[in-house]
Amino acid sequence: MKRSQISKLVGVVALTALATGLGAGWLLAQAAQQNGALLWLGVALILAALIIAAVTGQRFVRAFVWDVRRLIDAGRLMLTVHPKHRVQPIGLPDIQEMAALLNQFAERLEQVQKERAEIVRQARSDVEQERAMLATLLAELTEGVLVCNLDGQILLYNRSARRLLDGSPSDAAQPFVGLGRSVFGLIDRNAIVHALEQVHYLLQRRKPDEQAMMTSFVIAAANGRLLRTRLAPLTEGDGSLRGYILTLQDVGEGIERSLRRDALLQTLTERQRASLGAIRAAIEAMESYPNMTAAQRQRFQQVILDEAQQLSEQIDEMMRGHASDLRAQWMLEEIAAPDLLWAVQRRLADRLGVEVTPGAMDDALHLKIDNYTLMQGLFHLAHTLSQDFGVRSLTLSVQGVESFAAIDIEWPCRGVAMERWQRWKERAFVVDDRDGVVTLREVAERHGGEVWFQMRPSGESAYFRLLLPRAVDATPVASAPAKSFMAPSVESRPEYYDFDLFHQPGQHPELDRRPLRSLTYTVLDAETTGLTPGLDEIVSIGALRIVNGRLLRQEVFEQLVDPRRPIPAAATAIHGITDEMVKGQPTIEVVLPRLLKFVEDTVLVGHNLAFDLRMFKEKEAESGVCFVNPVLDTLLLSAVLHPEEERHGLEDIARRLGVQVLGRHTALGDAILAGEIFLRMIPLLEERGIYTLQQARVAAEQTYFARLEY
Amino acid sequence: MPAKVLIVDDEANIVISLEFLMQQAGYEVAVARNGEEALEQIASFHPDLILLDVMLPGLNGFDVLQRVRQHAGAHELPVIMLTAKGREVEVTKGMALGANAYITKPFSTRNLLDEVRRQLDACRQARIDEQHETFTD
Numbered sequence: 001m002k003r004s005q006i007s008k009l010v011g012v013v014a015l016t017a018l019a020t021g022l023g024a025g026w027l028l029a030q031a032a033q034q035n036g037a038l039l040w041l042g043v044a045l046i047l048a049a050l051i052i053a054a055v056t057g058q059r060f061v062r063a064f065v066w067d068v069r070r071l072i073d074a075g076r077l078m079l080t081v082h083p084k085h086r087v088q089p090i091g092l093p094d095i096q097e098m099a100a101l102l103n104q105f106a107e108r109l110e111q112v113q114k115e116r117a118e119i120v121r122q123a124r125s126d127v128e129q130e131r132a133m134l135a136t137l138l139a140e141l142t143e144g145v146l147v148c149n150l151d152g153q154i155l156l157y158n159r160s161a162r163r164l165l166d167g168s169p170s171d172a173a174q175p176f177v178g179l180g181r182s183v184f185g186l187i188d189r190n191a192i193v194h195a196l197e198q199v200h201y202l203l204q205r206r207k208p209d210e211q212a213m214m215t216s217f218v219i220a221a222a223n224g225r226l227l228r229t230r231l232a233p234l235t236e237g238d239g240s241l242r243g244y245i246l247t248l249q250d251v252g253e254g255i256e257r258s259l260r261r262d263a264l265l266q267t268l269t270e271r272q273r274a275s276l277g278a279i280r281a282a283i284e285a286m287e288s289y290p291n292m293t294a295a296q297r298q299r300f301q302q303v304i305l306d307e308a309q310q311l312s313e314q315i316d317e318m319m320r321g322h323a324s325d326l327r328a329q330w331m332l333e334e335i336a337a338p339d340l341l342w343a344v345q346r347r348l349a350d351r352l353g354v355e356v357t358p359g360a361m362d363d364a365l366h367l368k369i370d371n372y373t374l375m376q377g378l379f380h381l382a383h384t385l386s387q388d389f390g391v392r393s394l395t396l397s398v399q400g401v402e403s404f405a406a407i408d409i410e411w412p413c414r415g416v417a418m419e420r421w422q423r424w425k426e427r428a429f430v431v432d433d434r435d436g437v438v439t440l441r442e443v444a445e446r447h448g449g450e451v452w453f454q455m456r457p458s459g460e461s462a463y464f465r466l467l468l469p470r471a472v473d474a475t476p477v478a479s480a481p482a483k484s485f486m487a488p489s490v491e492s493r494p495e496y497y498d499f500d501l502f503h504q505p506g507q508h509p510e511l512d513r514r515p516l517r518s519l520t521y522t523v524l525d526a527e528t529t530g531l532t533p534g535l536d537e538i539v540s541i542g543a544l545r546i547v548n549g550r551l552l553r554q555e556v557f558e559q560l561v562d563p564r565r566p567i568p569a570a571a572t573a574i575h576g577i578t579d580e581m582v583k584g585q586p587t588i589e590v591v592l593p594r595l596l597k598f599v600e601d602t603v604l605v606g607h608n609l610a611f612d613l614r615m616f617k618e619k620e621a622e623s624g625v626c627f628v629n630p631v632l633d634t635l636l637l638s639a640v641l642h643p644e645e646e647r648h649g650l651e652d653i654a655r656r657l658g659v660q661v662l663g664r665h666t667a668l669g670d671a672i673l674a675g676e677i678f679l680r681m682i683p684l685l686e687e688r689g690i691y692t693l694q695q696a697r698v699a700a701e702q703t704y705f706a707r708l709e710y
Numbered sequence: 711m712p713a714k715v716l717i718v719d720d721e722a723n724i725v726i727s728l729e730f731l732m733q734q735a736g737y738e739v740a741v742a743r744n745g746e747e748a749l750e751q752i753a754s755f756h757p758d759l760i761l762l763d764v765m766l767p768g769l770n771g772f773d774v775l776q777r778v779r780q781h782a783g784a785h786e787l788p789v790i791m792l793t794a795k796g797r798e799v800e801v802t803k804g805m806a807l808g809a810n811a812y813i814t815k816p817f818s819t820r821n822l823l824d825e826v827r828r829q830l831d832a833c834r835q836a837r838i839d840e841q842h843e844t845f846t847d
Contacts (some may be wrong), residue, residue: 056736098757274765277794277816278723280819285734288819296730452772
């Protein structure tokens with residue numbers, strides 16, 4: 001029997017019952033005028049008719065509205081996020097039959113999905129093996145590795161990179177290493193841009209037999225570590241630049257120690273040379289002139305005594321004074337003279353509009369320089385020449401002088417006061433992102449070189465000469481000792497990568513129009529001393545990130561917070577955090593700035609997040625931190641998805657969506673659960689035509705729960 | 711007339727020996743303790759040779775050397791750098807700026823005296839040649 005026929009039949013039954021009841025009632029009411037007893041019979045008949053009509057109608061609604069609705073919801077769940085879900089066969093036989101049919105479809109679908117998953121699994125096993133090998137190799141490397149796209153977003157990093165670049169937990173201003181985060185927060189942008197320019201140049205003049213296209217520089221990372229950084233390009237098939245790989249090595253300690261030793265040795269040598277010079281001259285004078293007067297002899301003996309005494313004092317003083325010498329240090333890399341000339345020429349022309357004519361050039365000459373710092377120094381020099389003295393054209397030459405390489409910057413000039421130029425090399429300029437102020441003379445000195453200004457003998461031009469060490473004959477870098485390959489182990493496994501970020505748009509686009517699937521989220525949760533914002537305090541915060549549809553369990557923020565008040569037993573009973581546990585932990589105004597750094601550039605996700613944000617807002621004045629990120633709340637999204645359900649607790653939703661509940665009531669545990677739930681919600685939202693952040697937010701705002709306020 | 715030697719050094723102990731040795735060798739000696747004083751002495755004492763230290767208070771030895779070489783007429787004045795700065799790069803810089811010799815401390819007094827004599831002789835010879843050329847012209 002068709003649904004329309006059933007509904008007609010039910011309608012007819014209900015209406016007939018109603019009409020019969022009403023008709024009989026009316027007849028009886030007429031008759032009741034003669035016989036009072038019939039009145040009650042009539043009333044009873046009318047009531048009976050109304051009850052029959054109501055019951056029939058209710059059954060109709062249940063059978064053909066709610067049961068069907070239930071089937072639709074169940075079908076949607078089975079089709080999308082919860083294939084194991086089954087419909088209870090209740091209601092009319094037809095509905096039951098339909099439910100059984102739906103369950104059969106679900107079985108078949110699950111079976112097909114399993115088969116398909118198995119095929120995919122087999123097909124991908126080779127790839128997985130290779131990935132595991134790559135991951136193991138990366139994990140075992142003591143060098144840090146970062147892979148970035150051209151926007152500077154991190155697509156891959158290993159544990160060493162994280163160790164080298166992450167800040168200390170106590171420092172709120174330190175950035176984090178994480179997938180999708182910007183590398184420029186960790187390493188000076190200018191240094192990377194400069195290195196990319198060089199790589200671009202190398203790619204352009206690449207010879208077929210050349211393999212390695214990398215450039216290296218030493219940079220102070222945001223956390224203060226001195227890192228030797230190598231940049232190698234990642235190219236597309238057509239040779240265009242797609243991204244780059246950075247390898248990082250901590251050279252700070254080693255180089256500082258060795259340079260301190262170097263400086264100590266040099267100073268000791270100079271001062272001792274002076275003292276020894278005086279002693280030797282005195283002795284030789286006495287020897288050469290044995291007939292000198294007693295007074296003269298006494299004078300020379302006194303010189304020898306004084307200088308010997310000074311020598312001892314110098315050694316003691318140097319050992320004390322240089323033990324704490326911690327000035328910033330440089331590390332030198334090799335570069336060919338033509339490459340250096342090109343880089344300088346291009347930079348000065350691009351940035352200053354100064355015309356640079358190549359002068360004398362020794363093509364075979366290699367220099368040992370800190371590329372970035374030297375470039376800053378030369379740029380500063382050219383900038384002052386152009387700004388203060390109107391010099392528009394320079395001649396740049398790089399040639400060998402004795403065992404050094406001389407970089408000469410020359411310009412037409414007559415009769416310049418030499419004092420003015422002498423002062424120049426002492427003028428400070430800012431070199432790095434640590435605001436390290438360095439003069440041109442210091443740049444030269446730290447290269448083990450010298451700088452000076454000189455007029456040409458013709459008197460028609462002047463030049464600055466930087467005398468720098470030549471590189472010893474170029475020898476290939478010794479290859480690392482062969483290391484036997486180790487089988488991937490679970491412990492050394494997790495490397496953190498997401499190459500899909502190659503296809504991400506820029507860092508700060510119009511978020512609202514972006515699809516939910518493509519956004520980067522931070523899921524967060526806070527545990528508190530109670531439920532009253534303003535009175536209660538936060539005792540723990542947990543957060544982790546979702547990038548490209550994956551919950552990144554390695555990149556977590558987990559912090560106990562000292563609430564500066566006792567934690568009620570009722571609260572401890574829920575989250576298990578006691579007064580002892582929070583003793584000595586940072587307070588909220590220390591933790592929130594760090595959390596802000598962790599969540600920057602992401603959409604916040606959480607369950608009943610309005611509560612957590614209200615707690616944060618209470619601390620706005622103390623911490624100076626205001627969270628302005630867009631927000632999606634799983635409580636509201638659940639109400640969007642299942643309006644007919646009454647319960648939208650975290651565990652209720654988890655059960656509905658087939659998410660296993662583990663580790664509840666720790667901040668991080670709840671954040672993880674909310675994250676998994678949110679990921680399962682995305683396809684369900686899409687089924688309802690909700691694809692973008694804006695659409696999700698608008699839908700959430702329209703639910704009843706959104707009107708609750710804290 | 712004895713040749714004039716200007717000693718420019720701020721370390722008193724080495725000056726004692728240098729002054730004694732130069733006087734014993736028959737030169738007329740003047741001493742400057744810093745760069746500025748050295749420039750004044752050059753103008754008033756008119757030395758035939760300068761023994762110049764690099765590490766001086768105020769203007770350093772390289773600065774003084776550049777001033778000397780900048781002045782026309784002072785090109786022939788021999789300058790011997792006598793310094794504890796003995797790195798190769800400093801020697802190269804000194805020679806590039808126009809020093810006639812670069813001697814690092816500690817030095818042999820005999821070698822120093824030989825070098826002083828050689829430089830003075832060379833300068834005298836150059837002057838004679840110049841006069842001869844002027845005369846023959």
